[in-house]
Amino acid sequence: MSPKILILGSSNSGKSTLLKQLVILHCNGFTADQNLRFRHYMLDNVVDSIRALVQAALALKCEISNMDDASALLAYTRGSAEEIPEHITKAISRLWNDRAIRAAWQVGERFFVQRTADFFISRVDQISQPDYALTNDDILHIRHRTTQIVEMSIIISGRTFRFFDVGGQRGDRKRWIPYFDDVHSILFIASLADYDQVLVEDTRVNRMIDSLALFETIFNHKLLQNSGMILFLNKKDLFEAKIADSPISMFFPDYDPSKNKDVKHATSFFKKKFKKSCMETENGNSKRQLYIHTTTCTDTKSMQFIINAVIDGILKGALKSAGYTL
Ligand SMILES: Nc1nc2c(ncn2[C@@H]2O[C@H](COP(=O)(O)OP(=O)(O)OP(=O)(O)O)[C@@H](O)[C@H]2O)c(=O)[nH]1
Numbered sequence: 001m002s003p004k005i006l007i008l009g010s011s012n013s014g015k016s017t018l019l020k021q022l023v024i025l026h027c028n029g030f031t032a033d034q035n036l037r038f039r040h041y042m043l044d045n046v047v048d049s050i051r052a053l054v055q056a057a058l059a060l061k062c063e064i065s066n067m068d069d070a071s072a073l074l075a076y077t078r079g080s081a082e083e084i085p086e087h088i089t090k091a092i093s094r095l096w097n098d099r100a101i102r103a104a105w106q107v108g109e110r111f112f113v114q115r116t117a118d119f120f121i122s123r124v125d126q127i128s129q130p131d132y133a134l135t136n137d138d139i140l141h142i143r144h145r146t147t148q149i150v151e152m153s154i155i156i157s158g159r160t161f162r163f164f165d166v167g168g169q170r171g172d173r174k175r176w177i178p179y180f181d182d183v184h185s186i187l188f189i190a191s192l193a194d195y196d197q198v199l200v201e202d203t204r205v206n207r208m209i210d211s212l213a214l215f216e217t218i219f220n221h222k223l224l225q226n227s228g229m230i231l232f233l234n235k236k237d238l239f240e241a242k243i244a245d246s247p248i249s250m251f252f253p254d255y256d257p258s259k260n261k262d263v264k265h266a267t268s269f270f271k272k273k274f275k276k277s278c279m280e281t282e283n284g285n286s287k288r289q290l291y292i293h294t295t296t297c298t299d300t301k302s303m304q305f306i307i308n309a310v311i312d313g314i315l316k317g318a319l320k321s322a323g324y325t326l
């Protein structure tokens with residue numbers, strides 16, 4: 001039987017990005033139809049992000065120098081298959097160079113602006129050309145929330161694996177349970193960069209706390225006791241870039257403030273929290289292994305090594321391949 005592998009975790013942690021890497025590395029990339037869909041999502045991302053930044057700048061009372069551009073953008077709605085008209089791409093370019101928009105970008109996560117948005121906005125003139133050919137890097141940076149469970153069979157080393165990618169928002173999670181039978185392994189994705197963020201679906205809840213609680217539930221779920229458990233602590237790149245300016249101790253009072261800029265210490269702090277959350281519960285089975293990787297799912301080169309190690313472990317059954325850290 002083909003091993004069934006569930007990719008679980010809270011929303012925006014990088015689950016679909018991991019599946020995209022599997023397609024890039026093991027399926028010769030994406031089909032023309034998929035590329036077309038991704039192109040549409042990419043243009044959606046540009047418009048949605050710059051619009052959120054304009055709204056953030058207005059909320060922060062930062063003065064936008066060209067209000068005509070801002071108004072044109074706020075009034076613009078994208079049709080289902082539409083290219084972005086030239087007057088809007090020009091307005092986006094000008095707005096991106098506006099000091100008020102840059103100020104909003106600095107605190108954009110507070111307004112749920114994707115951290116990867118600059119990857120597209122800064123190149124809007126180029127990527128909005130009808131003949132622009134999407135790269136795999138573009139596809140990995142696109143944000144499109146998963147709302148239906150996606151099953152994908154991928155042949156790796158001559159063996160077929162069935163991967164299931166789910167939506168991670170709270171409202172999506174009840175749909176996971178029917179898939180919990182005969183699960184060979186769980187790839188649980190948690191974003192390290194979430195420690196200073198709140199949930200989109202409930203702004204009273206810290207995303208890292210939500211992710212820890214979700215992990216504990218999954219690790220101890222009675223239907224998943226025989227499944228291998230691999231934890232990806234993802235968005236390592238963003239985590240490393242943000243800890244100096246956004247002190248962990250402000251969000252986790254049990255974190256030593258003198259180590260706020262220490263990436264190694266900070267990573268190990270969260271690693272321990274995840275390990276602890278699966279050891280303290282009633283179903284906690286001390287013999288059960290948990291394999292942890294710190295990852296940047298958007299980086300194909302580093303993910304190639306990690307994915308190979310994970311697949312190798314799954315193929316060997318014992319999940320004891322070199323490259324895992326515990
Ligand atoms: N910088 C950076 N961005 C990442 C990384 N992993 C994922 N992303 C970006 O984070 C965003 C969310 O990733 P997704 O893979 O869509 O998240 P998801 O877990 O599938 O989210 P849902 O479908 O809502 O459950 C995308 O824009 C990705 O490009 C990473 O390691 N580093």
Ligand SMILES: [Mg+2]
Pocket residue numbers: 015016017144145146165166167168
């Ligand atoms: Mg997804």
